[in-house]
Amino acid sequence: MTDAGTPEPATGTARARPLQRLEHIDAKNTVLVPVLAVVSALVVGAIIVAATDIDRLQHGAFGGIATNILDAYKALFVGAFGSWTGISETLVFATPLLLTGLAVALSFRSGLFNIGATGQMLMGGMAAVWIGFTMNGPGIVQIPLAMLAGIAGGMVWGGMIGVLKARTGAHEVITTIMTNYIALALVTWMLKTTAFKQPGPSGNPISKAIANEAHLPKLLDFVRPGLRANIGFLVALAAAVGVWWLFRKSKLGFELRTVGANPDAARYAGMRIGTLTVVAMALSGGLAGLAGAVNILGTNRQMTTSFAGDIGFDAIAVALLGRNTSVGTVLAALLFGALEAGKTRMQLDADVPLDLVLVVRALIVLFIAAPLLTRMIWRIKAEGGGLGLSFRGWGS
């Protein structure tokens, strides 16, 4: 079903992989806990909305509160899926979340914790926008080149973390957070230089716009022109397949997983931990850089310091919810993309501010990170004893 969860059944005779036992998480955990976490988050989110609706509480209008909550969730759903615009926006928002989510998932499975997706995205975006506004040429050349530049930008920024970890043992949690700030400061400075800054009297830190040829082709133009969804989403899906292939079919992926599961065993088996750390971080950074490139080429067209927003952090939630699997990450990114796309409608129709989306998302993370809590609420008995932790923890 998915690449992490289910072991290949009945083939466990000749080439039983010891790792599959370690990775084995019962089906209930893989599917049920994330689903229940989402449900729990929606319920608790509704309770919070009700509890903070002071105006109505004072007047005892409990029916009004209930309607308001239903309206909010309805508006979220309609805003995300109720129209072609909604579907298009869901795909637009899901695209960078999927790519950065894959980046984080890849690092988790290699035993690393990449919190630096924001910085890697910024560097990737910067590289892509540079190609986009300096080059002249047909899109068939420019677009792949700008995407490669984005990947390269993110790879360098992420690989650097891997080198620091491999050579000096500097913990990647610390260094990725720190390099986020460095990336932001670097981008802010670069956007002030004449090489990047948009000409004109404004003087604001905003880059030149990419050439028209570098715009990603639209995905839903056959429905109605003007819908923003673009082939970036297909690129992200391809990346998901790539990650699946990497971990499922390739030797490198096997080594990464081994290091992730048990570095001591991996070292004993003769794997080069240091190199693998660098490779894992570089690949993870490359995916995040690609997210930056796709965002620039697909929707933003210009680089600003705020273009990455909180995407790099939301990606952690996406990866956790997706159980670090490719299929799971795609589904989680679509869910989070839908929340993002629906929140505009929710603010307008139900008069509920976008903080509800933040709350729901935070609660999802909470329930995912504490699977025991979710099990306790829904009274699910654990099977097989695995707790289904998504990553190895901080101390490594």
Place this chain on the structure above:
Amino acid sequence: MRKSKRFSALTLVAGLAITAAACGSDSKSSSTSPATTAAAATTAAATATTAATGGATATTAKTGGSATTTGGSATTTGGSTGATTGGSTGTTPTSLDGSKVLACEVTDTGGVNDKGFNQNAHEGILDAEKEYGIKGDLLESKSASDYAPNLTAFIAKKCTLIVSVGFLLAPDTATVAKANPTTQFAIVDSDANDDNGTPNDTTDDKNLPNVRALTFSTEQPSYLAGYLAAGMTKTGKVATYGGINIPSVTSFMSGYLEGVNKYNTVHGTKVTVLGWDGKDGSFAGNFENLDDGKNLTQGFADEGADIVFPVAGPVGLGSSAYAKENAGKIRVIGVDVDQYLSNSNEQSVYLTSVIKKIDASVVDTVKNVIQTGKVGADYVGTLKNGGLDLAPYHDQEKDVPTALQDEITQLKKDIIDGKITVTP
């Protein structure tokens, strides 16, 4: 406002939940928690602004009377009528029914409780609701990807006027405004022009008639603040710092520097400015982190400065906190609103404030839309039209020598009369 009050608790829970999850999403909790504190203080700030607006209008009407104003009872916020010279020249004015006007604000990523321009613009919409009986609506943005969908959602909602806050929204605002010529737009602290298909060439840009830029010559009141600071310093050193190095911030700092230099020329003193040399200077790098403001202020105090002018929104509250903890060491010049009124816990530290009335510019725009159906020509807030002002000295009044007060009143008059030009 209703949204913000109601969700202050909600954001708190969000902050807690994220912290509890402890998955390293550090920036989340830091971005939500200021909102909680901000929301609590919203009411105070709102009342303060209204009072300040009323008061300043009275001053402007008297054209540079004494700087001490006691909140005029009439809330005639549209005191900046002088600025709007012939909005829709050539077209027949069509007045609209106020109750049929829908004014919609799209914030930038700071959100509506940012204690800064998003909030101030929203207060303008709320004021217009009261004054003209219009309806207001609001969409907050979480990332740059939200700007375009938020703007188009408002187009779908048939808003009469859409107010975008901040230069980051300029490209999307221009695109949407060009595609919807009957909808009116205003954009705070920026202009949004039709780029003519060449975004990297601004020479061929065309002005969009349905977009009104709401900009401010903030160097003017900052000049007065700089002159005042130079006259009040005992150490011969005054300081300033910004949030981020962007024109809407640095114009304050440049005016301040120019005012100090003017004082030096007039009085033959050698007061120096720390934190801004006309090109570059000290910046917090954000508009959120109070600790940055505190650290910068401590640094300036250690270097001997005894007056600081933070141009960094809520970051400046770090300065006032430091100034209160170290009473007598350093005084603060507030920014955007009369912070003596908005920050009642630390009133004692404020020498004065540079007031930038974004709310008044929004109200003025709404008025234009109601009267003529159009936003009108670009708005530039000045001392002359009351879009900008220097706040009263309040408790510090007795400290400021009468001679200096008179000089500043005269300088203000000279700027209004065009005898002095301050370069941004």
